[in-house]
Amino acid sequence: MDERQPFRSAVLLLVWSWLLLLVLLPNLLVIAASFATRDPQDFLSLPVTLESYQRLINPLYLGVFTHSLYMAAMTTLLCLLIGYPFAWALSRVDKRWQTLLMILLIVPFWTNSLVRTYAIKLLLASNGLINNLLQSVGLIDAPITMLYTEGAVIAGLVYLLLPFMILPLYTVFEDLRDDLLQASHDLGAGRMATFVRVVIPLTLPGVIAGVLLVLLPAMGMFYVADVLGGAKNLLVGNVIKNQFLDARDWPFGAAASVLLTVAMAVLILAYGLSRRRIGQETVE
Amino acid sequence: MNQTLLSLRGISKHYGGRAVLKALDLDILDGEFLTLLGPSGCGKTTLLRLLAGFERPDSGTLTLSGQDITSIPPERRPLNTVFQQYALFPHLTVAGNVAYGLRMEKRPEAEIAQRVTEALAMVQLAELAERKPHQLSGGQQQRVAIARAVIKRPKLLLLDEPLSALDYKLRRQMQIELKRLQRELGITFVFVTHDQEEALSMSDRVVVLRDGEVQQLGTPREVYERPTNLFTARFVGETNLFPATVKAINGDRIALDVRGLSRDLRKPTFQVSVGEQVNVLLRPEDIRVLAADADYGFAGTVIERNYKGSTLDSLIRLEDGNEVLASEFFDEDDPAFDYSLGEQVRVSWVDGWEWMLPVANGDAAGALDG
Amino acid sequence: MSRWLPRIYLMLVYALLYVPILVLIIYSFNDSRTGYRWGGWSLRWYQALFDNHAMVQAMWNSLWLALAAATVSTVIGGLTALALHRYQFRGKQALRGMLFVVMMSPEIVLAISLLAMFLVVGLQLGFVSLLLAHVTFCLPFVVITVMARLSGLDERLLEAARDLGAGEFTTVRTILVPVMMPALLAGWLLAFTLSLDDVVVSTFVSGPSYEILPLRIYSMVRVGLKPEVNALGSLLLVFSLAMLVLSQFILMRNKR
Numbered sequence: 001m002d003e004r005q006p007f008r009s010a011v012l013l014l015v016w017s018w019l020l021l022l023v024l025l026p027n028l029l030v031i032a033a034s035f036a037t038r039d040p041q042d043f044l045s046l047p048v049t050l051e052s053y054q055r056l057i058n059p060l061y062l063g064v065f066t067h068s069l070y071m072a073a074m075t076t077l078l079c080l081l082i083g084y085p086f087a088w089a090l091s092r093v094d095k096r097w098q099t100l101l102m103i104l105l106i107v108p109f110w111t112n113s114l115v116r117t118y119a120i121k122l123l124l125a126s127n128g129l130i131n132n133l134l135q136s137v138g139l140i141d142a143p144i145t146m147l148y149t150e151g152a153v154i155a156g157l158v159y160l161l162l163p164f165m166i167l168p169l170y171t172v173f174e175d176l177r178d179d180l181l182q183a184s185h186d187l188g189a190g191r192m193a194t195f196v197r198v199v200i201p202l203t204l205p206g207v208i209a210g211v212l213l214v215l216l217p218a219m220g221m222f223y224v225a226d227v228l229g230g231a232k233n234l235l236v237g238n239v240i241k242n243q244f245l246d247a248r249d250w251p252f253g254a255a256a257s258v259l260l261t262v263a264m265a266v267l268i269l270a271y272g273l274s275r276r277r278i279g280q281e282t283v284e
Numbered sequence: 285m286n287q288t289l290l291s292l293r294g295i296s297k298h299y300g301g302r303a304v305l306k307a308l309d310l311d312i313l314d315g316e317f318l319t320l321l322g323p324s325g326c327g328k329t330t331l332l333r334l335l336a337g338f339e340r341p342d343s344g345t346l347t348l349s350g351q352d353i354t355s356i357p358p359e360r361r362p363l364n365t366v367f368q369q370y371a372l373f374p375h376l377t378v379a380g381n382v383a384y385g386l387r388m389e390k391r392p393e394a395e396i397a398q399r400v401t402e403a404l405a406m407v408q409l410a411e412l413a414e415r416k417p418h419q420l421s422g423g424q425q426q427r428v429a430i431a432r433a434v435i436k437r438p439k440l441l442l443l444d445e446p447l448s449a450l451d452y453k454l455r456r457q458m459q460i461e462l463k464r465l466q467r468e469l470g471i472t473f474v475f476v477t478h479d480q481e482e483a484l485s486m487s488d489r490v491v492v493l494r495d496g497e498v499q500q501l502g503t504p505r506e507v508y509e510r511p512t513n514l515f516t517a518r519f520v521g522e523t524n525l526f527p528a529t530v531k532a533i534n535g536d537r538i539a540l541d542v543r544g545l546s547r548d549l550r551k552p553t554f555q556v557s558v559g560e561q562v563n564v565l566l567r568p569e570d571i572r573v574l575a576a577d578a579d580y581g582f583a584g585t586v587i588e589r590n591y592k593g594s595t596l597d598s599l600i601r602l603e604d605g606n607e608v609l610a611s612e613f614f615d616e617d618d619p620a621f622d623y624s625l626g627e628q629v630r631v632s633w634v635d636g637w638e639w640m641l642p643v644a645n646g647d648a649a650g651a652l653d654g
Numbered sequence: 655m656s657r658w659l660p661r662i663y664l665m666l667v668y669a670l671l672y673v674p675i676l677v678l679i680i681y682s683f684n685d686s687r688t689g690y691r692w693g694g695w696s697l698r699w700y701q702a703l704f705d706n707h708a709m710v711q712a713m714w715n716s717l718w719l720a721l722a723a724a725t726v727s728t729v730i731g732g733l734t735a736l737a738l739h740r741y742q743f744r745g746k747q748a749l750r751g752m753l754f755v756v757m758m759s760p761e762i763v764l765a766i767s768l769l770a771m772f773l774v775v776g777l778q779l780g781f782v783s784l785l786l787a788h789v790t791f792c793l794p795f796v797v798i799t800v801m802a803r804l805s806g807l808d809e810r811l812l813e814a815a816r817d818l819g820a821g822e823f824t825t826v827r828t829i830l831v832p833v834m835m836p837a838l839l840a841g842w843l844l845a846f847t848l849s850l851d852d853v854v855v856s857t858f859v860s861g862p863s864y865e866i867l868p869l870r871i872y873s874m875v876r877v878g879l880k881p882e883v884n885a886l887g888s889l890l891l892v893f894s895l896a897m898l899v900l901s902q903f904i905l906m907r908n909k910r
Contacts, residue, residue, distance in 0.1 A: 007823040008741055015734045016745075019752050022790045026767035033770060086667050089660035103902055104668060110844075110898040111675075112851040114868055115887035118875045119674035122681060125879055129677055159674065162667075212758065220760035223853050227875050237762045241857065244766055254770070257763050264758060338813050358816040365817045371810035375832040384828075388819035436818065 027261075034254035052255035061239065068235045071150060072218035075157040079165035079214050080207065082158070087169035087206070091176070102170075108163045117227050120156045121147065124228070148230030156228045157218045164217070165210035172206030205275045212267040219260060236260060289314040289472050290335070290440060295344035297330055297496075304330045305496040307344070312440070312474060313489075317466050319475045321483040322493035323519065328476045331493070332442050335474060336365045348439070359388070363440035364433040368448060370425045372417035378428050379404070379413040385436040403431040406465070423454045430462075434469060441466075443475045447482065459486055480520045484508060492516045508567075510639060517565050517641070524571060524608050526564040527643070530556050540564070543604060545582065552640040561643040568611035570637040573598060573623065574630040581632030584608065586623045598623065600631055675891060682884035699885035706882070709870065716850055716867035719781065723788035724846035730789065731796025731845075732838055736826065738797070739804040757794035761854035764791055769858040779861030787859045788852065792845035799844060803837035836904050843901040847894050 034052050039045035055061065090101060108116065123129045126143040134140045146152055176199065184194040222237035229235075236256060243253035290312040297305040304327045312318055320328040333339045335346070337358030346354045353361055364385070372381050379400050386396045404410045407427035417425055426446060433441055443462075447455045463486055466473050477483050483490050484504040492499040492507060492515075499519075500512045511517035514525070528542040536551045542564055549564075556562060574581050588599035592611070600608045608631050623629055682700070686693025703709055737743070738750065756764065768787045777783055811833065815825040831838070853868045860869060871887070874880050 007826070008737075011733045011737050012741070012743055014730060015737055015749065018730055018790075018793070019749065022768065022771065022786060023752050023756055026771035029770040029774060030763075030767045082667060085660075085663060089664050092660065093664070101664070101668075103898070104671075107895065107898060108671065110847050110851075111894040112868065112871075112887070112890045114851070114853045114871055114875070115678070115883075115890055116674060118871075118883055118887055119678040121875065122678060122879060122884070123674055128879070129681075159671070162671070216758075216760045220762040221854070222762065223857075223872060226872075237760070237854075240762055240766060244769065245858065250770070253766060257766050260760050260763050264760070264763075268758060336813075336817055338816075357821075358813070359819045359821055365814070367810045367814055369808070369810065371808060371814040373811060373814070373829055373833070375835075384815070384820075385818035388824065432814075432818070 030254045030257055033250050034258045036251045036254075038249050038251050049251075052251040055252055056255055056259065064234050064239055065236060067150075067233070068219055068239075071154055071157070071233065071235065072215055074154050075161060075218040076165075076211055076215045078154065078158045079162050080210065083162055083165040083169055083210065084203075084207070087166050087173050090166070090170055091173035105163050105166060105170075108160070113160050113221075114223055114227075116160060117156050117224050120152070120159055121227055124152050124155070147228065148233075150229070150233050153225050153229040153233045153235075156224045157221065160221070160224065161214045161217060164213040168209035168213065169203065169206040172203040176202055201277075204277075205271060208267065208271040208274050212264070212271055215267065216260060216264050219263075287314045288312070289349060291347045293345050293347070295331075295334060295341045295346070297327075297334065297339065297341055303496055305334070305341070308496065308498060310491065310498065310501070312472060315470055315472055316488040317463070317473045317475065317486060319477060319483040319487040319490045320493060321477060321480060321490050321520070322499075324478060325495075326493040327496040328478075328493050329444060330496075332365075332444050332474065332476050335363065335440070336442050337361045362436075362438055363442060364436055364438040365442040365444065366429045366433045366446045368444045368446065370417075370429040370446075370449075372425055372428055372432075374417055377414050377416055378409060378420070381417065381428055382432045382435055384432065389436070399435055403435040406434075406468075407431045422450055423458065426450065426458060430465065434465070434471065437469075438471060440472045440474060443473060445476050445478070447477070448479075455482075462486065484520065490520075492519060494519075511565070511641070513644065514563065514565075514641060517639075522568050522609055522611075524566045524568065526566070528562050528564050530558050530560045530562060532558060543582065543602075543606075545580075547635075549638060549640075550636060552642075554640075554642050556642075563641045563643055565639045565641060566633050566637065568597065568609040569595070569613075570633050571608060571610035572632050572634065573600070573610050573612060574632060576628035576630060578630045578632075581630035582608070583628065583630050586625055586627045586629055589623070589625060600629060602631075678884055679888045679891065681881075682888040684881070684884070699881045700889075702882050703885050703889075708865070709882075709886075712865045712867045712870045715781075715864055719784055719788065719864075719866060720846045720849040722785055723792060723849040724842045726785065727789040727792035727796050727845045728838055728842040731793050731841060732800050732831075732834070734793070735797045735800035735804055736830070739801060739807075753794040753797055756791065757798075761791070761852075765855040765858040768855065772859060778863075779859055780863040783859045783861070784856060784864060784866065787855050788849040791852070791855055792848050795844050795848065796841035799841040800834060800837045803834060807833065836907075839904050840901040843897045843904075847897045850890070851894065 035048045035050065037045050037047055037049055037051070056065070090098070090105075093101060121128070124146040125131070126145060126147065128147070130146065131140075131143040135143065180198055180202070181194055184198045189197060219235055220237035220240075222235055222241045225233055225235045225238050236259075240253045240256045240260075243249045243256070288311045292308055292310040292312075295305055295308040295310075296303065308327075308331070320331060322328045330339060334341055337353075337356060341354065344354070345352055348362070373384065376384065382403050383396050383400045386399060391399075400413070401410065404413055407430055409424060409427050409431065412420065412424065417428065420428065426449075429446070446462075447458050450458060459482060462473075462475075475483075475486065484507070487504055489502060490504055490507045491501050494515055500507055500516045502510075507516060508520050511520065514523075517523045526542050528540040528547075530538055531541050531546070532539040533551065533556065537548055538551050538556060540547050540549055540562070552562065572581075576583070582602045584600040584602040586598050587601045587607070588597075590597040590599075595611045595613055598610045598612070600610060602608060610631060683695050683697065684693055685696035685698060734749070734753070738746065765787070768783075768790065772779060772783050772786075807830075811829055812825050815829045816822075820828060851868060853872055856866055856869055857872070860866060867886075867890075871883060874883050
């Protein structure tokens with residue numbers, strides 16, 4: 001302990017000061033700002049008020065929020081519906097192929113999501129590839145409007161976030177041993193009963209982790225709505241961005257951000273509980 | 285040679301409330317080959333780690349040549365370790381591994397190069413100096429680990445089950461080589477093993493450990509032939525145990541009733557009184573198997589025969605149901621030597637080859653059979 | 655269930671994931687200026703890209719930022735992983751928790767908290783604010799990458815080094831860092847890519863003095879379709895893929 005003390009202390013000091021100054025303190029500031037009074041000049045100004053939170057439920061914003069929540073929920077649901085069977089199938093693929101398939105799956109994590117959003121735009125635009133194809137085949141006469149719709153935003157979000165749903169699901173399906181299913185069948189459960197009573201409970205932590213990784217970004221990725229959604233299909237992220245950068249209404253933007261953080265905390269809690277239920281350790 | 289190099293006084297160590305070492309005292313002599321022998325969990329590895337400095341004792345002191353080293357960190361202790369899985373640095377070459385300790389001492393490169401060459405020559409690895417550890421066989425990695433540890437000319441070399449990862453043949457070869465090295469270098473070796481054969485064949489002295497306590501400290505011969513308790517007796521080799529009752533004491537002889545047989549034997553070193561129970565211990569090689577018509581010994585039936593190369597082991601079930609293991613050297617001229625399974629025989633031993641122990645708590649027959 | 659049904663399904667989803675990327679890359683070579691009809695192969699959009707001075711400047715800016723952010727976050731993340739793995743200290747759980755929160759937080763939450771901090775301390779938005787922000791969001795990913803390898807590390811290597819006379823710092827420098835090099839490189843590459851691709855956090859904490867590539871792309875793609883973006887996007891995708899392949903190669907080759 002004597003000899004390693006200086007180095008050890010230096011390491012801990014560096015790490016702690018970074019996290020305190022750039023994670024803890026900034027977040028406390030946002031929480032503080034959410035209770036401050038609006039003032040375009042100063043970031044924080046008195047008196048302390050709940051006004052920002054009240055404005056969150058103002059019909060104007062409430063509409064935006066519920067619409068954003070609806071799009072995020074649809075995105076999550078679609079990701080789950082596509083990803084669940086996908087992860088199951090992937091976990092049962094020959095081991096030799098799994099490494100390659102996994103790499104193909106994490107590619108999106110490494111590639112620019114803005115560029116991939118733009119690629120979707122390329123497909124959906126009225127003069128884009130899908131319309132061109134359909135027209136040249138003669139299925140349609142005039143281009144269908146796909147861009148700048150709610151559907152385009154959801155499609156973009158699903159496209160960007162699907163891998164984040166699949167990865168945690170894949171992990172739980174990897175751990176789901178075949179003998180458990182066989183045991184269930186052996187004890188008289190049919191396919192459906194086994195699925196409901198064994199597969200779902202054991203993969204639930206993966207589902208919740210996937211929801212956690214999809215639902216929140218789906219509310220925050222403002223550029224997807226910007227590129228694909230037009231003015232009508234805003235996400236919570238767009239509201240926060242507009243309030244912070246354009247309207248300079250920091251307390252309001254901060255309050256919206258706190259709301260997202262609370263949603264995250266709830267989801268993390270649910271994830272921890274679902275893991276504890278099947279006897280795994282709690283959140284790392 | 286007989287001077288104390290390292291002395292341990294009242295060393296205790298606990299892990300989460302469990303005592304791993306209990307107020308241990310031990311003197312390690314300069315230049316000796318000392319083996320810490322015991323079953324897994326006996327505290328021998330913890331003891332070694334305490335000597336190396338990776339662990340601190342909860343209480344007690346370590347004194348090396350008169351200097352208290354209890355709180356000195358491992359990098360400043362003049363002793364080195366050969367690790368169980370060798371712990372060779374995977375990113376360094378063989379030469380780089382061996383040179384590491386000297387680099388830490390900031391020796392001039394010329395000296396390092398020369399001493400590395402010498403050390404590698406000593407372990408017969410001169411031509412592999414530029415290989416990486418993963419390109420070596422287990423035995424070669426072992427040699428690198430030894431060269432790396434001895435190059436700093438430590439006063440004491442600690443070896444943590446260094447041969448456990450090798451196969452039987454290589455193990456025998458390395459045992460001989462380690463002995464040779466120890467003689468040539470004149471370094472004190474503290475060797476940890478759970479293999480009693482290895483301990484007996486290599487050591488000057490053996491420390492038998494159990495549950496963090498020293499059971500016996502002595503030469504291999506003392507430990508094997510004159511164990512101080514049943515645990516040591518059974519741990520260092522196969523043992524036949526005959527409970528007996530003292531019938532009479534006549535000067536330096538005592539009369540015993542050994543399972544109904546009367547024997548007149550040399551008086552043991554511990555106090556005995558008439559009517560007391562004692563244990564008579566006999567190594568399998570001290571047992572004599574006699575023809576069924578012999579007029580002494582216990583009658584029994586051969587129930588198992590195991591050919592062991594130079595010896596023949598027989599398991600004989602006595603009439604009272606107890607079993608005796610006998611190990612005999614081949615005598616091709618003896619026509620009576622070959623017994624068959626199920627044959628009736630008698631077993632006995634030559635007076636004076638037995639070893640007696642007082643009956644202690646927990647010695648109930650079979651309690652320590654392992 | 656048939657053996658083929660799951661496989662067909664897998665292929666279908668992979669196709670969905672990759673078709674837009676392929677289309678983007680193919681169209682980046684399209685000679686046609688306007689519509690999305692095929693006008694023959696051409697490199698004109700790549701040419702246009704490199705002729706655009708501001709664009710090239712933004713590329714360099716992004717590259718420098720990513721290099722700096724990846725290097726700083728690898729150093730700090732590596733040290734954090736070391737501390738979490740090797741030292742016992744008070745608040746260890748809190749530290750883990752904070753890293754976990756950074757990783758799980760929606761980027762926008764992180765972005766405004768950092769902006770708030772910079773506003774309060776009066777830091778000019780530009781290279782420094784971008785660097786601090788990028789290092790912060792890269793940190794947990796580097797820590798995770800390095801921790802994964804540290805957990806498989808043979809502790810005896812470090813003990814052997816100390817046994818041979820190395821102090822704590824020397825042990826870290828001569829044994830731990832070289833042995834951890836593959837994980838540190840993989841972490842560096844990941845941080846580099848994350849930094850290069852970030853839009854959300856950069857939108858908040860960048861200033862006019864330091865324009866970076868993702869924000870330039872962002873301003874270009876908000877309205878309409880721009881053929882240069884096809885070329886730029888393709889370059890970025892190929893670059894990121896190269897990074898990924900490189901990092902997988904490093905990690906696998908060193909698994910032994």
